[in-house]
Amino acid sequence: xxxxxxxxxxxxxxxxxxxxxxxxxxxxxxxxxxxxxxxxxxxxxxxxxxxxxxxxxxxxxxxxxxxxxxxxxxxxxxxxxxxxxxxxxxxx
Amino acid sequence: xxxxxxxxxxxxxxxxxxxxxxxxxxxxxxxxxxxxxxxxxxxxxxxxxxxxxxxxxxxxxxxxxxxxxxxxxxxxxxxxxxxxxxxxxxxxxxxxxxxxxxxxxxxxxxxxxxxxxxxxxxxxxxxxxxxxxxxxxxxxxxxxxxxxxxxxxxxxxxxxxxxxxxxxxxxxxxxxxxxxxxxxxxxxxxxxxxxxxxxxxxxxxxxxxxxxxxxxxxxxxxxxxxxxxxxxxxxxxxxxxxxxxxxxxxxxxxxxxxxxxxxxxxxxxxxxxxxxxxxxxxxxxxxxxxxxxxxxxxxxxxxxxxxxxxxxxxxxxxxxxxxxxxxxxxxxxxxxxxxxxxxxxxxxxxxxxxxxxxxxxxxxx
Numbered sequence: 001x002x003x004x005x006x007x008x009x010x011x012x013x014x015x016x017x018x019x020x021x022x023x024x025x026x027x028x029x030x031x032x033x034x035x036x037x038x039x040x041x042x043x044x045x046x047x048x049x050x051x052x053x054x055x056x057x058x059x060x061x062x063x064x065x066x067x068x069x070x071x072x073x074x075x076x077x078x079x080x081x082x083x084x085x086x087x088x089x090x091x092x
Numbered sequence: 093x094x095x096x097x098x099x100x101x102x103x104x105x106x107x108x109x110x111x112x113x114x115x116x117x118x119x120x121x122x123x124x125x126x127x128x129x130x131x132x133x134x135x136x137x138x139x140x141x142x143x144x145x146x147x148x149x150x151x152x153x154x155x156x157x158x159x160x161x162x163x164x165x166x167x168x169x170x171x172x173x174x175x176x177x178x179x180x181x182x183x184x185x186x187x188x189x190x191x192x193x194x195x196x197x198x199x200x201x202x203x204x205x206x207x208x209x210x211x212x213x214x215x216x217x218x219x220x221x222x223x224x225x226x227x228x229x230x231x232x233x234x235x236x237x238x239x240x241x242x243x244x245x246x247x248x249x250x251x252x253x254x255x256x257x258x259x260x261x262x263x264x265x266x267x268x269x270x271x272x273x274x275x276x277x278x279x280x281x282x283x284x285x286x287x288x289x290x291x292x293x294x295x296x297x298x299x300x301x302x303x304x305x306x307x308x309x310x311x312x313x314x315x316x317x318x319x320x321x322x323x324x325x326x327x328x329x330x331x332x333x334x335x336x337x338x339x340x341x342x343x344x345x346x347x348x349x350x351x352x353x354x355x356x357x358x359x360x361x362x363x364x365x366x367x368x369x370x371x372x373x374x375x376x377x378x379x380x381x382x383x384x385x386x387x388x389x390x391x392x393x394x395x396x397x398x399x400x401x402x403x404x405x406x407x408x409x410x411x412x413x414x415x416x417x418x419x420x421x422x423x424x425x426x427x428x429x430x431x432x433x434x435x436x437x438x439x440x441x442x443x444x445x446x447x448x449x450x451x452x453x454x455x456x457x
Contacts, residue, residue, distance in 0.1 A: 013241075014268060018175065020144070020147055021099075027150070028240070029202045029268075032149045032150065084311060086311075086312075086313070
């Protein structure tokens with residue numbers, strides 16, 4: 001499922017950020033994902049305000065030593081994974 | 093990390109064993125906890141706080157029927173305030189619009205509604221009650237509310253033919269997740285096993301359909317299924333390993349490594365009224381009993397898969413091999429596997445029993 005760069009991802013109903021033992025986690029039905037480094041930077045921007053393109057641009061700046069195309073494809077791959085997990089919805 | 097044990101991730105909270113339904117495969121023990129032995133809200137609140145401090149992320153409220161507790165809203169609030177993600181695993185009754193709104197306002201994250209079938213007649217045969225229409229009403233109420241929704245269908249010989257209708261119910265709801273859980277044969281389910289085990293043909297048909305459905309609904313509804321382990325080549329990693337991820341608190345406060353652990357003779361359980369949760373998790377004899385690999389016998393002891401399935405289910409080993417330390421008899425490598433095969437061979441290809449003589453789950457005193 002291709003992701004539209006102009007869409008705005010947000011956490012799906014039933015999913016939220018949590019914290020335990022100084023570790024941020026994405027909580028969802030029957031599952032929890034630990035968030036570190038890039039994954040935390042991506043998920044905290046899935047707020048229904050940032051577009052996918054903005055998230056990509058932000059992280060390319062944040063990880064300026066990495067190859068920009070690689071950063072973009074990693075982000076899109078991660079967003080697709082979260083969508084498959086039903087942790088994300090995308091609005092126009 | 094000072095602790096030798098990884099922390100538990102989920103706390104299964106059996107708030108009560110009372111339930112308006114009488115499902116013939118109920119996961120509760122045959123010996124149910126009496127109402128007057130149930131923990132009060134204050135003790136549960138302390139348990140939630142201790143659990144969060146121990147690293148637990150999720151509290152799964154179950155029962156019996158958790159809604160049978162008149163203080164369930166207070167308990168949801170207490171668990172959420174402790175920092176836990178709160179799931180309610182429910183039959184959907186007794187529940188009306190006002191109570192649902194109060195649960196969500198109190199911080200309920202996730203509502204898991206169980207179904208016995210796709211139609212009232214089959215559901216009634218399984219649960220001994222007419223509750224299917226109420227479940228459909230609850231689904232309507234959930235549509236306009238902000239709470240995660242999972243539909244759970246328990247599958248067996250008498251409802252597998254309704255798979256398509258079950259998917260249709262889920263697709264017309266606001267669910268983001270469907271669980272197709274085959275009956276596990278312990279307790280009440282074990283007593284009714286010969287009336288519930290699906291045939292191999294039914295199962296093969298289901299596997300094809302569930303895979304296609306998973307693919308079709310990708311990105312819309314997450315489809316999860318549990319294979320009935322009697323038909324599997326290797327056992328399931330029961331509870332993700334004994335005392336590794338999950339802690340279950342029974343209505344009376346006993347802390348158990350799994351739902352069915354009471355069937356293992358000689359195993360004594362600590363109670364949260366007498367001991368701290370951390371101490372129970374880290375040092376109690378019952379949680380230590382089948383941790384790690386030192387308890388294992390052959391063929392598990394030297395098997396390459398022992399770190400994947402942890403030897404399977406201890407309670408099933410007890411029930412089928414008479415030894416809780418044995419390899420799970422559903423494993424194709426188990427010396428007891430032929431007894432499981434014999435059970436499967438007696439499953440009729442098509443069911444001829446018009447009115448099965450089920451043992452229905454009773455209610456506690």
